[in-house]
Amino acid sequence: MYDVGTRKQALALVSQGLSLNSVSRQTGVSRAAIRSWRTRLEPLSPRSEPCPRCSETPRDPDDPPAYAYLLGLYLGDGCISPAPRGVYFLRVACSDAWPGLIDACAEAMRSARPDNKVFRVPRQGCQNVTCHSKHWPCLFPQHGPGKKHEREIALEPWQQRIVEAHPWDFVKGLIHSDGCRITNWTTRIIGGERKRYEYPRYFFTNKSDDIRALFTDTLDRLGVEWTHCTRAGKPYNISVARRASVALMDAHVGPKY
Known part of the structure; x- marks a missing residue:
């Protein structure tokens, strides 16, 4: 025994x-x-807090900004998988290069399900930030069979309300998952001499038309200008390169850390 x-x-x-x-x-x-x-059915720990979406009167998650950020992470590099006893695992893959991002992801998961443990499972070059709960499909109704870019992804009205109230948290989650801030360069002739010119820009890359539309619709509401950059003839990349728009992104999102 x-x-x-x-x-x-x-x-x-x-x-x-x-x-x-x-x-x-x-x-x-x-x-x-x-x-x-x-495989046993008896629980090992006290019952966790009820899911805000499963109560008699469904309500929003207790920390809407953290939820908006986690929603962005999930739509980018997250997945929900079934486990025994009706439990689901939410996993978000985070690169080892960004320890601050890993911490922020774990904290956002902890905010969504405060009574459930958050684990960091090492993988080659990354960590899967993981948390188990029976209620992840309630909190992320976009969960379903197949890859996200092969099925429809649409926000529920209550999710849309949260995104509209906390748009920068949502954009930050999307950039932290499937985006980046880089420094581009080009050359210009100045005074008869060719000189190197550097400028920052943001990219967001996702195969799902629906997820890219959620990103660009939010940027539109925030006054951030963006353009499509095709890859193999397909508009997988969204670019933000205008100086004023990059400044807005820097003020509210910034580089990964």
């Missing part, structure tokens, strides 16, 4: 994405026991 602490430790490692073999080696618990614990 194993004590409750050992059981919780083993299941926490499994929830981080580790294999049964790996967890068994780390904890000394047999794979059969771990597999049995995963």
